[in-house]
Amino acid sequence: MADADSCEARRPLFELLGELATVDSFFGHVSDDVQWTMVGRHPLAGKYRNKKDFLDGTLEQVRSRSGGLCFRLKQMYGTSSFVTVVMEGVATATDGRPYDPFYVWLCRFEGDTIVEVQAYVDTMVVTDLIDRVPSGDETAKEAPANAQAEARRTAVPGPLQLERP
Numbered sequence: 001m002a003d004a005d006s007c008e009a010r011r012p013l014f015e016l017l018g019e020l021a022t023v024d025s026f027f028g029h030v031s032d033d034v035q036w037t038m039v040g041r042h043p044l045a046g047k048y049r050n051k052k053d054f055l056d057g058t059l060e061q062v063r064s065r066s067g068g069l070c071f072r073l074k075q076m077y078g079t080s081s082f083v084t085v086v087m088e089g090v091a092t093a094t095d096g097r098p099y100d101p102f103y104v105w106l107c108r109f110e111g112d113t114i115v116e117v118q119a120y121v122d123t124m125v126v127t128d129l130i131d132r133v134p135s136g137d138e139t140a141k142e143a144p145a146n147a148q149a150e151a152r153r154t155a156v157p158g159p160l161q162l163e164r165p
Helices: 007-017 020-029 050-065 122-130 139-144 147-152
Strands: 030-040 046-048 070-078 082-092 103-110 112-121
Touching: 007 020, 007 070, 007 082, 007 139, 020 050, 020 070, 030 050, 046 050, 050 082, 070 147, 112 122
Parallel strands: 030 112
Antiparallel strands: 030 046, 070 082, 082 103, 103 112
16 A cells, blocks of 8 residues: 555545446455444344345345445545545436435455444435335345344444433
């Protein structure tokens, strides 16, 4: 990395999220055992214990309703080990309406690999997409994917929603 203390050294990695053709390449830099928390009170909120569960439970849910999702990088903050990125989602739902929530990801790196993420997304936009647009997977429309997916859909409070003594 050019500047080991700068989050700017991570910019090329996050820019992979900017094109549909390179979004999957970004996830090659995410640990298989990533701890990914989607904070909020929306259908995709929860704690994901690995990359496969995260991708199946979130990105694939959006892809099945839009055909693809990429991200417009707006801002980056932090160091090379802890990077906060602010992004806009860029997709069009299968009903022709835009899907354009904001995202804030707090990412922890070990070396060049993302090992932990706490993610915030526009709850209303996510909920609207999931409720409004049926999944391309016919079986998903008929019943919840499985009990584990239902258990994961517990609301995860953000720092301002936590109880204080």
